Amino acid sequence: MTIQIYKASNTSALIKTDSFEKGCWVRIFEPTESEINHLHNTQNVPLDFLTDPLDLNEGSRIEKDDGLVLIIIRSPIQEEIDDEFFFETIPMGVILQNTTIYTICAKPIPLLAKYIKHGNQDITLHNKKTIIFKLLQNSALLILTYLKNIEKKHEYLEQKMMTKKTN
Secondary structure, eight states: OOEEEEEEOTTSOEEEESSOOTTOEEEEESOOHHHHHHHHHHHOOOHHHHHGGGSTTOOOEEEEETTEEEEEEEEEEEEEETTEEEEEEEEEEEEEETTEEEEEESSOOHHHHHHHHTTTSSOOTTOHHHHHHHHHHHHHHHHHHHHHHHHHHHHHHHHHHHHHHHO
16 A cells, blocks of 8 residues: 555554554555545545646646645655666645644655654644654755765766776
């Protein structure tokens, strides 16, 4: 299932739950058409709020509709193809609806997995502004980490070429 629902516990850790509850975080990645329709019909989330972030060419933006807010940011991901690493950014939608926060993207994003793995230490689900700022901050930090990795790879290849040139 590509829809995961989390709520904060008394200890600030994230607990996976099966139901939509007040103050929950709904993490959606690689959703099927039926899952999108289910969320649209049962949770009253506009269809375009659920589908726009899945378009890999979608740019960053903010949109409001009927009391809901959609924020699309480009989030970095790393993919491995034939033992080579590639870096890119993909759209991640953050939908703010009353007390519920939805994140939706076409692929799993390491940025969001961090919050599940490490619990709710950086964010509190009841403070939407903090969540948005932390997502933006951690997205920027992840981009910087990936850039450092690219620079290290570049230096390694440059050194390798210089060694071959001298031999």
